[in-house]
Amino acid sequence: MAESQSAPSSPNAPVTKTMDAIVALCRRRGFIWQSSEIYGGINGFWDYGPLGTELKKNLKDAWWHDIVRCPPVGPDGQTVEMVGVDCTIIMHPKVWVASGHVGGFSDLKVDCRETQGRYRADHLLVVTNRTDSGTNLMFAFMGDDKASEEQAHKRLAKAEKTTVPLSTAQYHVVRFLDIPLNEYHRVVAPEAQKPGSLTEPRMFNLMNITYVGAVQDDDSKAYLRPETAQGIFCNYRNVLDTSRVKVPFGIAQQGKAFRNEVTPRNFTYRSREFEQMEIEFFIRPETAKEWYQFWRDARFNWWQSVGLAGENLQLREHDKEELAHYAKEGAGTSDIEYRFPFIKDRGFGELEGVAHRTDFDLRQHAQHSGLGDKLKYFDQELQQKLQAAGASKEDIAAQSRYFPHVIEPSAGADRGTLALLCEAFTPDPNRPSGVYMKFAPRMAPIKAGIFPLVNKDGMPEIADKLYRELRQKWNVECDAKQSIGKRYARMDEAGTPYCFTVDGETPATQTVTVRHRDSLQQERIGLDQVGAFLQEKLG
RNA sequence: GCGGGUGUAGCUCAGUGGUAGAGCGCUACCUUGCCAAGGUAGAUGUCGAGGGUUCAAGUCCCUUCACCCGCUCCA
Numbered sequence: 001m002a003e004s005q006s007a008p009s010s011p012n013a014p015v016t017k018t019m020d021a022i023v024a025l026c027r028r029r030g031f032i033w034q035s036s037e038i039y040g041g042i043n044g045f046w047d048y049g050p051l052g053t054e055l056k057k058n059l060k061d062a063w064w065h066d067i068v069r070c071p072p073v074g075p076d077g078q079t080v081e082m083v084g085v086d087c088t089i090i091m092h093p094k095v096w097v098a099s100g101h102v103g104g105f106s107d108l109k110v111d112c113r114e115t116q117g118r119y120r121a122d123h124l125l126v127v128t129n130r131t132d133s134g135t136n137l138m139f140a141f142m143g144d145d146k147a148s149e150e151q152a153h154k155r156l157a158k159a160e161k162t163t164v165p166l167s168t169a170q171y172h173v174v175r176f177l178d179i180p181l182n183e184y185h186r187v188v189a190p191e192a193q194k195p196g197s198l199t200e201p202r203m204f205n206l207m208n209i210t211y212v213g214a215v216q217d218d219d220s221k222a223y224l225r226p227e228t229a230q231g232i233f234c235n236y237r238n239v240l241d242t243s244r245v246k247v248p249f250g251i252a253q254q255g256k257a258f259r260n261e262v263t264p265r266n267f268t269y270r271s272r273e274f275e276q277m278e279i280e281f282f283i284r285p286e287t288a289k290e291w292y293q294f295w296r297d298a299r300f301n302w303w304q305s306v307g308l309a310g311e312n313l314q315l316r317e318h319d320k321e322e323l324a325h326y327a328k329e330g331a332g333t334s335d336i337e338y339r340f341p342f343i344k345d346r347g348f349g350e351l352e353g354v355a356h357r358t359d360f361d362l363r364q365h366a367q368h369s370g371l372g373d374k375l376k377y378f379d380q381e382l383q384q385k386l387q388a389a390g391a392s393k394e395d396i397a398a399q400s401r402y403f404p405h406v407i408e409p410s411a412g413a414d415r416g417t418l419a420l421l422c423e424a425f426t427p428d429p430n431r432p433s434g435v436y437m438k439f440a441p442r443m444a445p446i447k448a449g450i451f452p453l454v455n456k457d458g459m460p461e462i463a464d465k466l467y468r469e470l471r472q473k474w475n476v477e478c479d480a481k482q483s484i485g486k487r488y489a490r491m492d493e494a495g496t497p498y499c500f501t502v503d504g505e506t507p508a509t510q511t512v513t514v515r516h517r518d519s520l521q522q523e524r525i526g527l528d529q530v531g532a533f534l535q536e537k538l539g
Numbered sequence: 540g541c542g543g544g545u546g547u548a549g550c551u552c553a554g555u556g557g558u559a560g561a562g563c564g565c566u567a568c569c570u571u572g573c574c575a576a577g578g579u580a581g582a583u584g585u586c587g588a589g590g591g592u593u594c595a596a597g598u599c600c601c602u603u604c605a606c607c608c609g610c611u612c613c614a
Binding site for chain 1: 540541549550551564566571572573574575576577585587588603604605606607611612613614
């Protein structure tokens, strides 16, 4: 633990860039705290303090501005059309049946205490003696794994002092789920040496369940959304009907999502409640490749623009076998990854995934909602183009109505905020704080500190006037207490890029000093130039 | 979920059965003349929580919660 000592307890203690040190600074300065701390905390939930809230808001606002209000020019040279929605966290339970979440992620799982393997209970089979005495061993195997099955048969044969193939008159295969609990001590798990290592089946539901209405029964069961995407898909028709967008266009949403992670770990990186920033971008199927590449690169560039410009950021294309169920047939999936200080195995962790989801979701909702082809997009431009080209009526009808394909750039706001924190954390033994937070000025929680050098001789009044003027546009802080060095040091740990100091010369010359966080350099500028200075630096 | 470790003031830690401490930070006042300066005064502890052993528990035992590390999981 000595090596991972966190933030400085004294001004001169050396600081190294470790996750412990970053977490300690986050706590100490009010970026991030554990939720419900006074009750001992709750695993996988985190609160943002004053500085963290500003930081996260800056990231989300930048995303909203750069994606929804002012998106980049598309690969076709056209202005990208993008609109926002803000959907509920609780949706109709059928949404999650259609999306595949209910089927795929609420399974009974069985753990092996010996091998630490985990199995889906309904995939686990057991080979056993039909007429056993109540003491014979049983051997479990994976139903979809031939090697596992053969091994179980061989081991049973050995235990029963017979040979394979086992006589079907004497031996049979049963479902693990059909074996009574009091017989588990006789079951040998796959790869295990001793019997009795399997736990009883437990429900692993990755979605949070809640109940809507005062009566809690199966009919009132609902889920907290595990992704914001489905709110977009469910409103896709409404957006088309009300906002005059045309394919290609995007719908963006920021919002909370919930997942019962098996093991929340690594500070806020894997939380059970977290915030997403998602785009579903609807396109003609044949343009999938170019739009996929466009968004992948645009999103990568965006993360660089908010301060993750170094080699800690990388773009990684998924291998085929890594692809999600909805993306198997698509143009690809890639992760934008950041090298967090805590992830040891590969070094990089996902910030955003860009996936070609094909038309999977819209088709699923078309089917489950019963709307069918009514959820298809009617492409009038394409229809006119086909008519002009002299296509047959049948072809025009068939081709101009379709389910758009979707490119989904899905980013984590909390992971992004954490990456900003990690990237900004800069140890510096030459400054009193031992560390400063080198946020890009656009992201910095506090844009400027305004200080009277000494708390007298009219300096506080001038500083206060400047403070009141600047706070109209930016989050700035005025502080007159204690020595100027302490105030600069505090601003270093908050990551404030600029400090304006009113000193003895100010009344005569109407100038203040600007102290630059990264270089520690100072310059004098006119008191009436401060607003313009910040405007230029912050964009 | 499994195994190991940790938990005392805001932070870093001392305290091995007998009155809860230090440094830093924080607050007020004084001082100040550009990088956590100095003086004076002050506030702050469910010793992670619950239970047990004991005349007496921060300290020993049990349970639990949280965090860290390694597995596992991660549509």
